Amino acid sequence: MKKRRSxxxxxxxxxxxxxxxxxxxxxxxxxxxVALATSASNVSRIRWIARMNQFIRRLAARKTAAVFGIFxxxxxxRITLLPVVPVPTPRIHDEFxxxxxxxxxxxxxxxxxxxxxxxxxxTFHIQxxxxxxxxxxxxxxxxxxxGKRTFGIPWAGVLIATAGMCAAITWMLQAWLPPYWALxxxxxxxxxxxxxSYWVNSxxxxxxxxxxxxxxxxxxxxxxxxxxxxxxxxxxxxxxxLATTRMYEGALLVGAAVVSMAVHGHLRKVRLTRLTVxxxxxxxxxxxxxxxQFNQTVYGNAMTLPYSINRDTYAAAxxxxxxxPNPVPEISHAPMRDxxxxxxxxxxxxxxxPYGFAVRTxxxxxxxxxxxxxxxLTIPLLFIRYRDKRMKPLTSIGLLMIPGxxxxxxxxxxxxxxxxxxxxxxxxxxxxxxxxxxxxxxxALTAPAxxxxxxxxxxxxxxxxxxxxxxxxxxxxxSWCGWTYRESDRGDLIKILSTHPGRHLVIVRYEPKHDPxxxxxxxEANIDLARIVWARExxxxxxxxxxxxxxxxxxxxxxxxLSPPKLTRLK
Numbered sequence: 348m349k350k351r352r353s354x355x356x357x358x359x360x361x362x363x364x365x366x367x368x369x370x371x372x373x374x375x376x377x378x379x380x381v382a383l384a385t386s387a388s389n390v391s392r393i394r395w396i397a398r399m400n401q402f403i404r405r406l407a408a409r410k411t412a413a414v415f416g417i418f419x420x421x422x423x424x425r426i427t428l429l430p431v432v433p434v435p436t437p438r439i440h441d442e443f444x445x446x447x448x449x450x451x452x453x454x455x456x457x458x459x460x461x462x463x464x465x466x467x468x469x470t471f472h473i474q475x476x477x478x479x480x481x482x483x484x485x486x487x488x489x490x491x492x493x494g495k496r497t498f499g500i501p502w503a504g505v506l507i508a509t510a511g512m513c514a515a516i517t518w519m520l521q522a523w524l525p526p527y528w529a530l531x532x533x534x535x536x537x538x539x540x541x542x543x544s545y546w547v548n549s550x551x552x553x554x555x556x557x558x559x560x561x562x563x564x565x566x567x568x569x570x571x572x573x574x575x576x577x578x579x580x581x582x583x584x585x586x587x588x589l590a591t592t593r594m595y596e597g598a599l600l601v602g603a604a605v606v607s608m609a610v611h612g613h614l615r616k617v618r619l620t621r622l623t624v625x626x627x628x629x630x631x632x633x634x635x636x637x638x639x640q641f642n643q644t645v646y647g648n649a650m651t652l653p654y655s656i657n658r659d660t661y662a663a664a665x666x667x668x669x670x671x672p673n674p675v676p677e678i679s680h681a682p683m684r685d686x687x688x689x690x691x692x693x694x695x696x697x698x699x700x701p702y703g704f705a706v707r708t709x710x711x712x713x714x715x716x717x718x719x720x721x722x723x724l725t726i727p728l729l730f731i732r733y734r735d736k737r738m739k740p741l742t743s744i745g746l747l748m749i750p751g752x753x754x755x756x757x758x759x760x761x762x763x764x765x766x767x768x769x770x771x772x773x774x775x776x777x778x779x780x781x782x783x784x785x786x787x788x789x790x791a792l793t794a795p796a797x798x799x800x801x802x803x804x805x806x807x808x809x810x811x812x813x814x815x816x817x818x819x820x821x822x823x824x825x826s827w828c829g830w831t832y833r834e835s836d837r838g839d840l841i842k843i844l845s846t847h848p849g850r851h852l853v854i855v856r857y858e859p860k861h862d863p864x865x866x867x868x869x870x871e872a873n874i875d876l877a878r879i880v881w882a883r884e885x886x887x888x889x890x891x892x893x894x895x896x897x898x899x900x901x902x903x904x905x906x907x908x909l910s911p912p913k914l915t916r917l918k
Contacts, residue, residue, distance in 0.1 A: 374722040376802045381726070403534075407526035417517045417533040421510035421541045428542060434502045435548045436835040440471035441483075442550035443869035446501060447473060448481040448488025450872040453495045457485075458645040459872050464893050466679055467854075467882035470868045471686070474657045477647040479872075482657035485641055486591035487552045501550065509547040509554040512561065512767070513537045519565035519768045523741065524775055531778070532771045535724075538803035544718070546761060552592065553761030559588035560600055560765035564741075567604055570623075571613040579623040580630055587634035593765055594653070595666075595755070596748075600765040603747035611740045661687050664695035668704065668754050672696065680883050686863040698756050711758045718760035719770050723802050727777040738776050745769050836907065837867050843914065844879055844903075852893070852900040854917075856884045858908035867907060 407413050437443055451459055458478040462468060465475040472482050481488060494504030517533030524532070540546055546553030563585035570578040589597025608614050639649040646656055658666075661683065663675045672692060678684040697703035720728055733742050748766060755762070844851050855867045871877040880900065882893060894902050894917070902917040 370717070370721065373802070373806050376805050377722040377725070380802050403530055404527050407530035410521050410526055410529075413526065413530045413533070414514045414518045414521075417530070417537060418510045418514035421513045421537045422506060424537065425506055425509070425542055425547060432543070432548060434500060435550070436838045437550050438835045438837065439549065439551060439864075440866060441552070443470075443866075444472035444481040444483055445487050445491060445550050445552065447869070447872060448483065448485060449491030449495055449501045449504070451480060452485070452489050452492035454872055456872070457641060462874050464882070464889075464896060467885060467889070467893055468868065468870055468874065469678075469680060469683065469883065471683065471863070471866060472657065473869070474660065476656075476660075478645055479874075480645050482654055484591040484594060484653045486588050487555055490555055491550060505547060505550060505554065508558060509541050512546075512554040512558040513541050515558045515561035515565070516768050516771055519561040519568075520772055520775060522565050522568040523738070523772050524779070528775045528779055532775045535774075535803060536767070536771060538807055539719075539721075539723070540767075542807060546764070551759075551761060553764045556589055556592040556597060556761070557764040557767040559585045559592065559597070561768035563589065563601065563765075564604060564744075564768055567608065568613075571608055571617055574617055574619060574623045576622055576626060579627040583627055583630040583634055586631075587638075589765055590634075591638065593762065596752070596762055596765050599748045599751040600744070603744045606747060607740045607743040610743065613740065662691065663688060664691045664756065666756055668699055668756065679885070680857075681859060682857050682861045682863045682866075690863070695756050707756075707758075708753055711753070714758060714760055715763065719763075719767070720774075723806070724774055727774045727781065730777040730780055731773050732777075732780070735776060738773060741769050741772050745773070836865060836912070840867070840905065840912075840914070841879065847901065850877075850900045851879045852882065852897045852902045853879060854882050854884050854890060854893070854902065854904050856904055856906045858906075861908050865907065867905065 406416060437446055451457070458480040461475050461477070461479050465479065468479075469475065474480055474482050490504040490508050491501035492504070494507065495501045497503065513533050513536045516536045517529055520529035520532040523529075540554075540557075544553075545551060546557070562581055566578040566581035566585060569575070570582060586597070586601055589601065605614075642651050642653075643649040646653075654666075659673075659676075661676055661678060663672045664687070665672060672695060675688040675692065678687060698707050732738075735742070745766065752758075752763065840853075844853070853867070868881045868883050870881055874880055880897060884890060884904070904915045904917060906913040906915075
């Protein structure tokens with residue numbers, strides 16, 4: 348195996364500006380589109396633009412067909428790209444954790460018993476006591492399990508969730524914007540997030556909470572206007588998905604939405620009936636009971652929340668700025684001890700200083716811009732009117748969420764996924780105003796949304812070509828393309844082991860300064876039945892006991908930090 352440098356999770360800011368050629372390519376296309384829009388006397392009369400507009404308007408007028416069409420198009424487009432951008436290979440801690448949950452649920456269990464040699468299997472974002480399971484809430488793992496049980500691969504669940512997200516955004520926008528602009532929003536979400544972003548090309552999550560956020564806002568809006576049984580059921584279901592994916596950010600969205608709707612008078616219009624209230628209460632009670640039962644089974648206590656046991660066991664750093672760090676726990680393995688006791692703790696302590704808070708806030712804003720906006724949506728962003736009466740409730744929701752987001756010590760674009768629909772609603776409303784902009788007495792931007800779609804389609808072809816050539820797009824999930832082609836050292840080792848018959852035990856020997864982002868020790872839900880068992884090297888007596896326990900397996904020692912990495916067969 349040749350040694351490759353892995354993208355670091357320790358300091359994403361250090362690589363923030365890497366591979367900016369993707370950003371620059373998008374910028375050039377945007378400039379060209381603006382030049383076309385401002386130079387032509389009436390862009391909408393250009394034949395191909397007029398035909399595209401006419402087709403979109405006809406489809407948009409049929410609202411249900413538009414939502415279903417976005418769902419099908421999202422699935423078909425990403426499946427078509429599989430020869431260029433294949434099914435993703437996991438490489439990030441969070442991905443392996445979600446995949447462990449998926450394997451567990453697909454096996455018909457909520458959790459797994461603690462293994463007798465669990466110390467050898469300790470790793471990031473996985474708990475072993477009181478049971479062996481992912482530290483995350485269950486919804487993302489259940490979606491992956493659905494894909495695994497139905498189609499044979501967990502990624503199918505990611506694909507379905509992403510297509511559902513694009514369709515849900517379209518449906519939510521139909522409650523706030525004319526049908527044409529709602530469909531435009533769905534198409535933009537499909538191209539910007541549904542094809543190349545890490546939300547669809549990894550197992551990290553993002554699409555499912557974004558779907559739930561869009562359903563919640565869309566259902567709440569319609570429920571305020573005219574309560575119905577369907578919307579009354581969709582509200583608690585979407586809240587349940589938010590609570591079991593992005594718990595904190597979902598709570599921010601739900602709380603901010605209720606406050607905003609109350610302040611702007613929408614809740615006063617609601618006329619509740621037994622037909623709507625009773626099913627809603629029953630659905631909420633059922634979801635709450637299921638969550639309590641899950642906590643009891645997995646964590647040993649119905650009131651114990653996901654994350655908490657794992658963080659208490661390994662982490663000294665906390666989640667929010669007002670929290671003080673805990674004492675550094677005793678951790679058996681040097682890479683984990685270094686990550687939790689030094690790297691993560693130093694970043695958290697820096698975040699709690701005024702300078703560190705300012706830097707982290709600026710980075711959050713930049714991450715948000717690069718992922719959700721980019722050059723293609725910069726012009727609509729600049730034309731947003733924050734006092735727009737039509738969109739004021741949505742604007743208020745976003746503003747109310749900002750302090751809670753800034754208080755969090757850690758950030759990635761999928762942390763804001765529940766609010767994705769708000770971003771698109773505000774940007775699409777801005778595009779509507781751009782549609783009426785005039786220059787020298789004539790309309791200058793008569794089809795801005797179509798031109799932006801053309802830019803998005805051009806970028807889709809551009810990134811597809813780059814992916815086909817295996818250009819180095821392995822950047823943090825901050826650029827427009829996210830991750831497309833992602834190499835994996837662990838995946839290469841699995842391919843090597845697959846050429847050897849039988850089952851294997853791989854004991855991983857790390858160097859003292861091992862990069863913790865390049866982790867190998869992740870196992871399946873039923874460790875003893877797996878074809879490859881991954882274990883950390885410990886002291887000799889424990890290693891020999893582990894080898895004796897797996898005496899029917901071929902044992903190996905793998906040293907990933909050597910150059911090149913070394914795989915040694917043990918006799």
